[in-house]
Amino acid sequence: MHRLAVSARYASYFSRVHGPKSLQRSARLFPSQPLHRANFASQSDVPPTSTFFTRLQRLGLAASQTFQSQSASAPLYNENGKQTAASPDAARGTSTQEEPKLELSRLLQLAKEERHLIGFALSAQLISASSIMLFPFALGKVVDTVSSSAPELDALVALMGGVFAISAVASAARVSAMSLAGSRISRDLRVSLFHAIMKQETAFFDKRQSGELVNRLSSDVPLVARTLTDNLAKIIRAGVTSTASLGFILYLSPTLSLVTLGSIPPILGFAVMFGRAARKLSRKLVDALAEATQVAAERTSAIRTVRTFGAEDIETKRYANRVDETYHLAKKVAFADGLYAGSVQLSAQMSLCGVLWFGGRMVIDPLNPMTMGALTSFSMYAVNLGVAVSGMGTAYGQLTRALGAGHRIFEVIDREPDGASSTICEQPPNVAHSQVGVPVKPKASLRRLQPGYDATVSFEDVHFKYPTQPDTAILNGVNLTVRPGEIIAIAGASGSGKSTMSSLLSRLYEPTSGTISLGNEPIANLDTAWLREQIAVVAQEPVLFNGTITENIQYAMPGEVSMQRIQRAARAAASHDMILSLPNKYETMVGERGASLSGGQRARTALCRALVRDPRVLVLDEHSAALDAESERAVAQAVYTSASELNMAVITIAHRTSSLRRADRVAVLADGVVIEIGSYDDLMKQEDSCLRRMLNPTRTPI
Numbered sequence: 001m002h003r004l005a006v007s008a009r010y011a012s013y014f015s016r017v018h019g020p021k022s023l024q025r026s027a028r029l030f031p032s033q034p035l036h037r038a039n040f041a042s043q044s045d046v047p048p049t050s051t052f053f054t055r056l057q058r059l060g061l062a063a064s065q066t067f068q069s070q071s072a073s074a075p076l077y078n079e080n081g082k083q084t085a086a087s088p089d090a091a092r093g094t095s096t097q098e099e100p101k102l103e104l105s106r107l108l109q110l111a112k113e114e115r116h117l118i119g120f121a122l123s124a125q126l127i128s129a130s131s132i133m134l135f136p137f138a139l140g141k142v143v144d145t146v147s148s149s150a151p152e153l154d155a156l157v158a159l160m161g162g163v164f165a166i167s168a169v170a171s172a173a174r175v176s177a178m179s180l181a182g183s184r185i186s187r188d189l190r191v192s193l194f195h196a197i198m199k200q201e202t203a204f205f206d207k208r209q210s211g212e213l214v215n216r217l218s219s220d221v222p223l224v225a226r227t228l229t230d231n232l233a234k235i236i237r238a239g240v241t242s243t244a245s246l247g248f249i250l251y252l253s254p255t256l257s258l259v260t261l262g263s264i265p266p267i268l269g270f271a272v273m274f275g276r277a278a279r280k281l282s283r284k285l286v287d288a289l290a291e292a293t294q295v296a297a298e299r300t301s302a303i304r305t306v307r308t309f310g311a312e313d314i315e316t317k318r319y320a321n322r323v324d325e326t327y328h329l330a331k332k333v334a335f336a337d338g339l340y341a342g343s344v345q346l347s348a349q350m351s352l353c354g355v356l357w358f359g360g361r362m363v364i365d366p367l368n369p370m371t372m373g374a375l376t377s378f379s380m381y382a383v384n385l386g387v388a389v390s391g392m393g394t395a396y397g398q399l400t401r402a403l404g405a406g407h408r409i410f411e412v413i414d415r416e417p418d419g420a421s422s423t424i425c426e427q428p429p430n431v432a433h434s435q436v437g438v439p440v441k442p443k444a445s446l447r448r449l450q451p452g453y454d455a456t457v458s459f460e461d462v463h464f465k466y467p468t469q470p471d472t473a474i475l476n477g478v479n480l481t482v483r484p485g486e487i488i489a490i491a492g493a494s495g496s497g498k499s500t501m502s503s504l505l506s507r508l509y510e511p512t513s514g515t516i517s518l519g520n521e522p523i524a525n526l527d528t529a530w531l532r533e534q535i536a537v538v539a540q541e542p543v544l545f546n547g548t549i550t551e552n553i554q555y556a557m558p559g560e561v562s563m564q565r566i567q568r569a570a571r572a573a574a575s576h577d578m579i580l581s582l583p584n585k586y587e588t589m590v591g592e593r594g595a596s597l598s599g600g601q602r603a604r605t606a607l608c609r610a611l612v613r614d615p616r617v618l619v620l621d622e623h624s625a626a627l628d629a630e631s632e633r634a635v636a637q638a639v640y641t642s643a644s645e646l647n648m649a650v651i652t653i654a655h656r657t658s659s660l661r662r663a664d665r666v667a668v669l670a671d672g673v674v675i676e677i678g679s680y681d682d683l684m685k686q687e688d689s690c691l692r693r694m695l696n697p698t699r700t701p702i
């Protein structure tokens, strides 16, 4: 009776070890500080969006990983005891979403790149699994030795101690190597994915939200890498354990083995059913979490707007709803998990009961040669076999579920950019070959114009529709020529397409038809990277990056830029004194998106950044809107002086009368065409001029 209790305790030990692993992981994954408790005293206390965002993503990742990695017995709970995760897609009825087409082999390909490290980990795994497999056999021997009062007890236990020590070293090596392999896969996959995102055409970003793309980098990548390495190890360990256990039980008692093997088909059946159900939910869950991340990213980056409208509660609820919607999915997963756990446990334990019942009778039967020790060993191997088979099923299920996140990664990596708006051409650095997606096509042309070329810009019958709005024509045959040294102002109603012309000139989009040329060469024939070096654009709402003023100005130039050159650009933009008045002068940190600067300071820094590269064409897109009249005059004077010295072609998109007056010519854009062009004075003199109607709407209504 006592001996049977030993094996029963061993069985319970195994079920504890197998179950709690996922529970521990689950607990580890949920940060201790709930997000809603974060209380920022003022706007300046708000941590950079990226930091805040990472915390949110960790929560998302936690839920997602828990979902992916939970074993049969681990439901999804956060620290408040609430169940987490579920998909807004489910609520929106997108459950008909296509199954991921990604093959498991593509995931395994990732592991292949780390074959040396994973091979080492698996060898260590074999050593530790083999030594563990010897334990039941040794225990049986100990039981029989003790029963027969044989003298080998000391030697036997010493041997076991030695084997356990080797096993511990092998386990440590395996864990470290697998973890390292997972991190390497993550690193390479992240770089590949980011490179793939960078190379996409501009319209790709019009369709997708940045938070959702970042979610792929921060959540999907580690999810795939960790699931892959974790489960590869589990499958191998389970394979070794089940093979060895099978060998041992067949050796110990072929008859009793039949009873044990009866539990395997139901366990595998449950695993397959469970895997299928869970796989469908996986893609929905990662999509749902990405949507929640997008909401969080957008709202935290626009915290001032949210706060100005007193919308913190609304936004918290919006985010909570997004996350909460995933709860519906989690309920299904929890139900499937419970069913799977219960079914597998019942099958395994019924089989153990059968073993004990048959085996017990065999031990009692005086004609049967089975010893008490052999039954003890047999029972332990039978438990090992059950645990290994169910572990294999669970690991396989998790691997197939990682396909959901994998699909989201590879659909970007494999995507061929539509158009040439990206200048990226080399492969991502230090990345395993198998992860590199569609090679970037060699540029159509690497043509560059000779230094000192005639920087005339011309638009000839340019038509354009945004790829995301193919039914709406924005430009309907624009004709415009800007000569070097000339300042052309483009005027037009809001939404008439002025900024679009600037985007087309920089080749952020391709015209639907017509030709844009620089120096009499269609820009489509020019090296895009070179072209962008020639054209500096100061956007309507310039974006600065978190860093110093110097770093932001340097951003325009690859490589080192001398401080002299930076200051020269600042003087050309009449901004040197403004920068010197900042707390740390050129080393002042501008904050995320330049949030620590005023609108005018941001605009002037952006102008310095544009001028530092001595462009041949300067596009000013309502850059002075944030400047007061005096600063605007000073900046315009300085910029136009240096433009004239450098013989730049200047296109200024302007609403202000002062800006229009300063231009050599004003082109008025309406209905997608330049409907009139001439000097400000000439156009204003004409009774029926569009410019005049635009600037004096009350006197002459349109």
Ligand SMILES: Nc1ncnc2c1ncn2[C@@H]1O[C@H](COP(=O)(O)OP(=O)(O)OP(=O)(O)O)[C@@H](O)[C@H]1O
Pocket: 206, 466, 468, 469, 474, 492, 493, 494, 495, 496, 497, 498, 499, 500, 501, 540
């Ligand atoms: N990325 C985009 N995707 C789809 N449509 C766009 C995109 N950007 C702009 N549009 C649309 O193209 C039209 C022209 O926009 P554009 O920004 O060029 O106007 P604009 O003349 O510069 O206006 P404003 O003076 O208000 O800055 C608008 O109707 C706008 O809605």
